[in-house]
Amino acid sequence: ATEREVLNIVVVGHVDHGKSTVIGRLLYDTHSLPEGAIERVKRIAKEKGKPFEYAYLLDAFEEEQKQGITIDTTQLQFRTEERDYVIIDAPGHKEFLKNMISGAASAEAALLIIDANEGIQEQSKRHGYILSLLGIQKAYVLINKMDLIDYSEAKFNEIKREMNEFLHNLHVFPLKYIPISAFYGENMIAPSAKMPWYKGEPILKAIDLFEKDTGLETKPLRFPIQDVYKFDNRRIVAGRIETGTLKAGDQILISPSNKLTKVKTIEYWAERDKRDSVSAGMSVGITVEDEFFNQRGEFIVHPGQAAITADTFKANIFWMGKAELVKGKEYKLKLATQEVECEISSIVKVIDATTLETIENAALVKTNDVAEVVIRAKKQLCFDEFRNNQLTGRFVIVDGYDVSGGGIVSGVVKELQTVS
Ligand code: GDP
Numbered sequence: 468a469t470e471r472e473v474l475n476i477v478v479v480g481h482v483d484h485g486k487s488t489v490i491g492r493l494l495y496d497t498h499s500l501p502e503g504a505i506e507r508v509k510r511i512a513k514e515k516g517k518p519f520e521y522a523y524l525l526d527a528f529e530e531e532q533k534q535g536i537t538i539d540t541t542q543l544q545f546r547t548e549e550r551d552y553v554i555i556d557a558p559g560h561k562e563f564l565k566n567m568i569s570g571a572a573s574a575e576a577a578l579l580i581i582d583a584n585e586g587i588q589e590q591s592k593r594h595g596y597i598l599s600l601l602g603i604q605k606a607y608v609l610i611n612k613m614d615l616i617d618y619s620e621a622k623f624n625e626i627k628r629e630m631n632e633f634l635h636n637l638h639v640f641p642l643k644y645i646p647i648s649a650f651y652g653e654n655m656i657a658p659s660a661k662m663p664w665y666k667g668e669p670i671l672k673a674i675d676l677f678e679k680d681t682g683l684e685t686k687p688l689r690f691p692i693q694d695v696y697k698f699d700n701r702r703i704v705a706g707r708i709e710t711g712t713l714k715a716g717d718q719i720l721i722s723p724s725n726k727l728t729k730v731k732t733i734e735y736w737a738e739r740d741k742r743d744s745v746s747a748g749m750s751v752g753i754t755v756e757d758e759f760f761n762q763r764g765e766f767i768v769h770p771g772q773a774a775i776t777a778d779t780f781k782a783n784i785f786w787m788g789k790a791e792l793v794k795g796k797e798y799k800l801k802l803a804t805q806e807v808e809c810e811i812s813s814i815v816k817v818i819d820a821t822t823l824e825t826i827e828n829a830a831l832v833k834t835n836d837v838a839e840v841v842i843r844a845k846k847q848l849c850f851d852e853f854r855n856n857q858l859t860g861r862f863v864i865v866d867g868y869d870v871s872g873g874g875i876v877s878g879v880v881k882e883l884q885t886v887s
Contacts, residue, residue: 471546471550471551472549472550472551472679473550473551473552473553474550474551474552474553474575474576474674474677474679475552475553475555475573475574475575475576476552476553476554476555476574476575476576476577476578476674476677477554477555477574477576477577477578477603478490478554478577478578478580479577479578479579479580479594479597479598480579480580480581480582480590480591480594481580481581481582481585481588481589481590481591481594482590483582484580484581484582484585484588484591484611484612485522485580485582485611485612485649485650486580487521487522487524487525487526488520488521488522488611488649488650489578489580489609489611489647489649489670490524490525490543490554491520491521491522491523491524491525491649492521492649492652492655493545493554493655493670493671494524494543494545495521495524496652496655496656496671497545497546497547497656497671499543499544499545499546500524504524505524508523508524511523521649521650525543547671547674547675548675549675550675552674555573555574574601574603575603575605575677575679575680576603576605576606576607576674576677577598577603577605577606577607578606578607578608578609578670578674579591579594579595579598579606579607579608579609579641580608580609580611581608581609581610581611581626581630582611582612583610583611583612583613583615583616583622583623583626583646584612584615584616586626586629587626587629587630587633589821591630592633592821593821593835595630595633595634595637595639596637596821596823596837597785598639599634599637599638599639600783600785600837600874600875601861602853602857602861602875603639604639604640605642605677605678606639606641606642607641607642607643607644607645607670607673607674608627608630608641608643608644608645609644609645609647609649609670610623610626610627610644610645610646610647611647611648611649612648612649612650613646613647613648613653613654613661613662614648614650614651614653614661618646618648618653618659618661618662620646620662620664620665623644623646623665627644630644631644633823636823637823642676642677643667643668643673645665645667645668645669645670645673646659646662646665647659647669647670648661654669654670655669655670655671656669656670656671656672657669683709683710683711683746683747683748683858684710684711684712684746684747684748685711685712686710686711686747686856687710687711687768687769687772687774687856688708688710688711688712688713688719688767688768688769688772689708689709689710689711689766689768689774689803689851689856689858689859690706690707690708690709690711690713690766690767690768691706691707691709691764691765691766691767691803691804691805691849691859692704692705692706692721692761692762692763692764692765692766692767692804693705693706693707693763693804694706694763695761695762695763696752701754702754702755702758703734703752703753703754704752704753704754704755704761704767705750705751705752705753706750706751706767706804707748707749707750707751708745708746708747708748708749708750708751709747709803709856709858709859710747710856710858710859711746711747711768711769712744712745712746712747713730713733713744713745713746713751713753713767714730714733714743714744715730715731715732715733715743715744716729716730717729717730717769718769718770719755719767719768719769719770720767720768720769720770720773721759721761721765721766721767722765722766722768722773722774722776722849723765723766723776723846723847723848723849723883724759724761724765725776726757726759726761727770728755728756728757728759729755729756729757730753730754730755730756731753731754731755731756732753732754733745733751733752733753734751734752734753734754735749735751753767763804764803764804764805764806764848765849766803766849766859774849774850774851774856774859775849775850775851775852775879775882776847776848776849776882776883777847777848777850777879777880777881777882777883778843778844778845778846778847778848778881778883779812779841779842779843779844779879779880779881780841780842780850780876780877780878780879780880781815781839781840781841781842781876781877781878781879781880782839782840782841782842782862782874782875782876782877783837783838783839783840783874783875783877784832784837784838784840784864784872784873784874785836785837785872785873785874786832786833786834786835786836786837786838786871786872787834787835787871787872788834788864788866788869788871788872789834789866789869789871790866790871791831791832791833791834792811792814792831792832792838792864792866792871792872793811793830793831793832794810794811794812794813794814794830794831795810795811796810796811797809797810798810798811798864798865798866798871799864799865799866800842800844800848800862800863800864800865801862801863801864801865802848802849802850802859802861802862803849803850803858803859805848805849807844807845807846807848808844808845809842809843809844809845809864810842810843811840811841811842811843812841812842812843813840813841814828814829814830814831814832814838814839814840815827815828815838815839815840815841816828816829816838816839817829817832817833817836817837817838818836818837818838818839819836819837832872839877840874841880847883850862850876851876852876852877852878852879853875853876853877857875860875860876861873861874861875861876862874862875862876
């Protein structure tokens with residue numbers, strides 16, 4: 468059998484706009500709920516004297532999870548004829564941004580939900596901004612609770628126009644706007660008879676049209692070293708290939724230590740076999756010809772296609788720390804497998820994520836603010852500009868023990884010359 472394609476999606480939106488209901492419905496409509504789940508939730512609702520809610524399905528999952536049974540709410544799955552979907556985070560999870568920014572979870576596409584009756588809220592805009600910051604360009608806006616506005620095309624168009632204007636300024640171009648009623652199941656799996664004016668696809672058809680990014684294996688090689696093991700008297704350099712392809716016999720450059728060598732063997736552990744070529748997304752171990760003392764954090768690349776090596780760079784960051792981000796304080800920066808001490812050497816601009824208004828030369832960055840900054844690390848590190856490579860162009864900032872912010876590299880200040 469051929470392997471089914473998997474797409475990771477994330478559902479975002481202002482609280483109460485209907486994220487849980489949309490997810491509950493999607494799981495229900497695709498028959499992805501565990502046996503008896505819906506009956507159980509209906510029974511509980513009845514016992515509590517409340518009407519049944521699809522949103523309760525997720526609460527029930529959380530409950531089961533607490534009791535150590537079955538489902539992981541951060542990994543809800545459903546399938547269509549086309550492919551499998553993983554909803555990478557359940558609504559309301561505070562960890563979401565942290566996971567996204569740190570790369571622990573990676574959404575490939577997003578559904579942004581707006582309550583038709585409430586209209587666009589600050590948080591809807593902030594979520595739009597964050598999607599752009601995370602480089603998620605594949606997004607649909609779901610305008611939910613259409614039942615509350617009598618399925619009005621005019622109101623739908625009004626929200627669409629306003630959101631479109633905001634998102635276009637961010638260079639996020641939502642591919643579609645879909646009017647839905649998650650609660651009543653309108654435009655979920657089948658076109659809604661209540662909204663004949665809508666000519667597009669219902670959600671389940673529309674998501675199958677998200678095109679999965681391919682071609683990571685043809686980008687320049689980025690193989691950040693995770694660990695170096697000693698095994699049978701051989702030193703095995705291990706890590707995950709973020710982008711590109713690596714072959715046995717390849718000439719490679721290890722930076723920032725700036726050493727040239729050759730790949731001797733490739734060990735592809737996941738399949739316990741030997742192969743000559745490995746590529747993006749694979750966790751592998753390799754042996755090299757020269758016995759350098761390489762360490763965690765360094766990048767293995769091809770000469771002539773090196774990453775940037777520098778200690779100072781420009782970045783756009785999103786701050787969510789408990790304390791404000793200030794200049795001159797010591798933070799830890801994590802980028803791919805590198806961890807270095809750093810400081811903010813200048814705050815160029817602070818951007819209000821909701822209004823997109825900017826303050827030049829601010830003294831600090833407050834929680835939930837977005838800012839353009841210059842970061843200076845205590846030593847040289849390897850990275851790419853985000854527009855060239857999303858995987859090696861993003862980082863997180865740790866304040867004490869907390870992941871407190873994240874960002875993307877927007878430019879380099881002073882680059883180190885490499886042998887290539
Ligand atoms: P979340 O906080 O974004 O996850 O929102 P929920 O999914 O929990 O929904 C919040 C409330 O809105 C619940 O009471 C839902 O029943 C209700 N709701 C969700 N979708 C719809 C809809 O399409 N129509 C109506 N009338 N109510 C809805």
